[in-house]
Amino acid sequence: MVTALVGFTSSFAVVLAGLRATGASPEQAASGLLALTLAMGLGIVLLALRYRIPVTLAWSTPGAALLAGAGIPSGGWPAAVGAFLVTGVLIALTAAVPWLGRLVARIPQHLAQAMLAGVLLPLCLAPFQSLGTIPLLVLPVILVWLAASAVAPKWSVPLALVAALTVIGVQLGLAGTTIDPSSLTPSLAFTVPVLDPAAVIGIALPLYVVTMASQNLPGVAVLSSFGYETPWRPALAVTGLGTAVVAPFGGHAVNLAALSAALSAGEGAGEDRDRRWIAALTAGVSYLVLAAGSGALVVVVGAAPPGLVEAVAGLALIGTMATAVTAAFQDATGRMSGAVTFLLAASGLSVLGIGGAFWALVGGLLVRAAIERRRAPRVGTAPPA
Incomplete structure (x- = not known):
C-alpha cells in the first residue's frame, strides 16, 4: 500500500502538468491520470500473479516532465495522443524485436541523463519562481x-502535496468557491489519435528513449539488486500494450517502476523473499483503489492558484534532477557533449515543430562524434594520458 501511495502522490502533479502542457483540457488530463492508474494497477496484478516476483509498474515521471517542456504540438492534443500511441507501439516492439532494446542501450547513458536533466530544469525552478509571485501560498x-x-524523506513529497491541498482548501474557503460533487467522479474521455510527423519525432521518440533509459532499464537494475530476474520481454509487452490502450484516453506511458520498486522488493516487504510478490500484488490493487479518487484530485488541483501545482511537481523532481546531473557530468571525457545536450534540452528550442528534447539528443551525439570519439593510438606511440 505504501508503494502505491508514494508512487501516486509523489508524481501525479507532474503527470497533470505534462498532459496540460501538451494541450489536454482539465477533463482530458483527468482521463489520462485515471487511465494510467488503471493500467498500472492491472499490469502489476497480472505480472505479480504470473511470475510470483515483486515487479511493479509506474507511469513515466521523466516522460511527463518531458511533456511539460515540449509544449502543444502543431496538431494539438490529438497529435500528442498519437505520439503516446506510437510510444506504446515502440515499447511493445522492443519486447518483440530484441535489437531495438540493444539500440536504446547503446545511447550513451550520460547523454540520456543530460537530456533528462535539461528537461527537468524548468520544472525544478518552478517552486522558487513561485516564491516571487505567490510567496504566502x-x-x-x-x-x-x-x-x-530531514525526518522522513520517503514521505516528503506526499506531505508537501497534503500541504498544497490544504492551502488550496483554505483559498477556496476564503473565496467562497463551491465544487460540483458530480465533477468529482472519475471518467474517461476518448480522443481520436492523429499521427503528426513532428509530434512523432518531437514527442514520441524522446518519450520512448527517456522511458526506456530512465525507467525500464533502472527498473531491471533495482529488481536485480534484490536478487530478482525481471521478466523483461513480458514486462515490456504488458507496458507497451498498456500504453497503446490508454493513449486514446490521455495516458502517455506506462513502464517498470524504478525508485518505488525498492519498496515492494526490499526487506520492508518481509523477510521471505519468495513471498514479497504479495507486496507487489497489493500495490496493484491499491492503485485500482486510488484510481477512484483521481477525479476528485484533478478537480481540486484545477482550482489551485497558478504556479502552486507546478511548484509541487518541481519539488517532486529535484532528487531525480540531481541524480541525472551527476550522471551526466560524472565522466570527464563526455562533459562537453553532456553540457550541449543539457543546455539544448533546457533551452525550450523548437525547430520544424519538433521540441528541444529530440534536438538535445541529436546535438549531444554530434558533439560526441566530433570531439569526444576515441582515436586508436598510432603504432609505436603511447596512448594519451
Whole structure:
C-alpha cells in the first residue's frame, strides 16, 4: 500500500502538468491520470500473479516532465495522443524485436541523463519562481517539504502535496468557491489519435528513449539488486500494450517502476523473499483503489492558484534532477557533449515543430562524434594520458 501511495502522490502533479502542457483540457488530463492508474494497477496484478516476483509498474515521471517542456504540438492534443500511441507501439516492439532494446542501450547513458536533466530544469525552478509571485501560498509547501526531507524523506513529497491541498482548501474557503460533487467522479474521455510527423519525432521518440533509459532499464537494475530476474520481454509487452490502450484516453506511458520498486522488493516487504510478490500484488490493487479518487484530485488541483501545482511537481523532481546531473557530468571525457545536450534540452528550442528534447539528443551525439570519439593510438606511440 505504501508503494502505491508514494508512487501516486509523489508524481501525479507532474503527470497533470505534462498532459496540460501538451494541450489536454482539465477533463482530458483527468482521463489520462485515471487511465494510467488503471493500467498500472492491472499490469502489476497480472505480472505479480504470473511470475510470483515483486515487479511493479509506474507511469513515466521523466516522460511527463518531458511533456511539460515540449509544449502543444502543431496538431494539438490529438497529435500528442498519437505520439503516446506510437510510444506504446515502440515499447511493445522492443519486447518483440530484441535489437531495438540493444539500440536504446547503446545511447550513451550520460547523454540520456543530460537530456533528462535539461528537461527537468524548468520544472525544478518552478517552486522558487513561485516564491516571487505567490510567496504566502508556496512557502508553507516548501517548508513542509524541507522538514519532511530531514525526518522522513520517503514521505516528503506526499506531505508537501497534503500541504498544497490544504492551502488550496483554505483559498477556496476564503473565496467562497463551491465544487460540483458530480465533477468529482472519475471518467474517461476518448480522443481520436492523429499521427503528426513532428509530434512523432518531437514527442514520441524522446518519450520512448527517456522511458526506456530512465525507467525500464533502472527498473531491471533495482529488481536485480534484490536478487530478482525481471521478466523483461513480458514486462515490456504488458507496458507497451498498456500504453497503446490508454493513449486514446490521455495516458502517455506506462513502464517498470524504478525508485518505488525498492519498496515492494526490499526487506520492508518481509523477510521471505519468495513471498514479497504479495507486496507487489497489493500495490496493484491499491492503485485500482486510488484510481477512484483521481477525479476528485484533478478537480481540486484545477482550482489551485497558478504556479502552486507546478511548484509541487518541481519539488517532486529535484532528487531525480540531481541524480541525472551527476550522471551526466560524472565522466570527464563526455562533459562537453553532456553540457550541449543539457543546455539544448533546457533551452525550450523548437525547430520544424519538433521540441528541444529530440534536438538535445541529436546535438549531444554530434558533439560526441566530433570531439569526444576515441582515436586508436598510432603504432609505436603511447596512448594519451
